Amino acid sequence: MLPRELVSTVGPITPGRPAEQLADPRQQALQRALAPQLGKALHGEVLAKLTDGSFVVKVADIPTRMLLPPGARVGADVPLTLVAVQPRPTFQIGTGTPVFSEAGPPLPEGADPAKAPLLMREGATAAGVGRAAALLQAAAAGAASLAGGAESRHTTLSRTGQAIGGVLAAAAKAETPQTAALGRTPVVAAASLDAASIAQGLQQAVGKSGLFYESHVAEWAQGARALADLNAEPQQQAAREGQRPLPTDPATAQFINLQLATQEQAHLSWQGNLWPGQPMQLEVRREVDEEQEGQGEGEEAAARAWHSRLRLTFPGLGDVDARLTLVGGALQLRVSASEDSAALLRHNQPSLAGALDAAGTPLAAFEVRSTGEPDKGKP
Known part of the structure; x- marks a missing residue:
């Protein structure tokens, strides 16, 4: 028999309501x-x-x-x-x-x-x-x-x-909307083919851009982040210089809006110099199948797709627009370049595939088109 005090707290049953179908x-x-x-x-x-x-x-x-x-x-x-x-x-x-x-x-x-x-x-x-x-x-x-x-x-x-x-x-009210975080210093100090150095430089550039400053402050308060890391971010630098930007200042409001958009869409945009004199634009977007979100951490990670877009202008290759999709550890690569550069990239596809296999990331798809050709792939 249930205790009297438990029975007395049971309320009337209300009719069930249909669940909202967010996955429509x-x-x-x-x-x-x-x-x-x-x-x-x-x-x-x-x-x-x-x-x-x-x-x-x-x-x-x-x-x-x-x-x-x-x-x-x-x-x-x-x-x-x-x-x-x-x-x-x-x-x-x-x-x-x-x-x-x-x-x-x-x-x-x-x-x-x-x-x-x-x-x-x-x-x-x-x-x-x-x-x-x-x-x-x-x-x-x-x-x-x-x-x-x-x-x-x-x-x-x-x-x-x-x-x-x-x-x-x-x-x-801003005349020119801010659509990307701006890099203040080059990712690497000089032109380099060292992928590890470039990856580490990009991680630091994005991490110190200020886009995730509030979450970094929370990590610092919990002892999971050093104060020196915060001091490298623009908000902390402004505070140390005695500046108090108003949230309604157009430049500050633009950046806050960019933070909200990054959080809301799981879409990060950054632009700056890869090395001195070499401009670069980078976009990274996470895509998760809503049907997979309730699964375990390992299963969700396997279902997660990462979309990246890299745009550069090289002295020899000209404009290069590379779009990468990483799903389940396999890479899909689509590149748009000038006609001569496109032919060069196609010729070196086996070398690229071999390097990716050696790194543990097989090349699942590879497409190169000349600038001006219609792009049939997913944006």
Whole structure:
């Protein structure tokens, strides 16, 4: 028999609610289509109003379905800023007091909106997720206020939400958006073919770029990172020089926005000099199959795909654009170069494959095209 005090705490059973299907292919396609617009000020064209009160809004030539504040009309132009892509695309509506709304793909033709409600996500917990979670919390709070009808006009955001909204608004005012972390010193001191030195230099360049400063501070507080490592990052250097950049300063806001985008999209962009006088652009993106996320650490690592893009201009080879995909320890490589350089790369493919095999990374696919040829591969 159960103890009396345990029985007395049992409450009534409430009906189960269907789980939100975040892995819906149409939702994933919408997220991929909107991802390049993250942090940008956009204009939404209201195309239609559905029977459940939601609207079909065209943003960057992409139709979406979202809730709008009271008074929205078909044909109106709505100023929007995309502030998040995951777990759902989230827009800041207007330029005044921040109001946020999540977006989904339009309903299939003939679907009943009443049977497919546009779900609004409740406030997220900021613990352990940092700035990105705080952004989602602010966005969700604003989205929830949309459902309150006229009362939403008197809804106020938390200090965190207001701070994030102010940063995003300041970032949108910058004439030239910052899309990559900038390297202040060359990756290696001189031209080199030493892959280990270049890899170590890139690791230090990205690690000291300031993109991950807050997480590094947390590691330092736990004794897992030396203070000397923090002193090499721009935020710490500014603090030591007595500078206190304001979050609403366009340059500071741009960098914070870049931090949020890096965290949100698992997409890192860096540009600087590989060695003195040799500019380089690097992009790294992690892709994880959502169906594999619940598996063990080893199984998830095997399912993880890393996409990288490396762009350089060499004196002899000219422009070289290399795209690499690493899946399960195997490398897929696609290179775009001038016609002469492309022929040279094809000729040396066996040497490359042999070197990769010796390093334990087999070459699973290799494609070289001349600049100007259509690229049929995945971007």
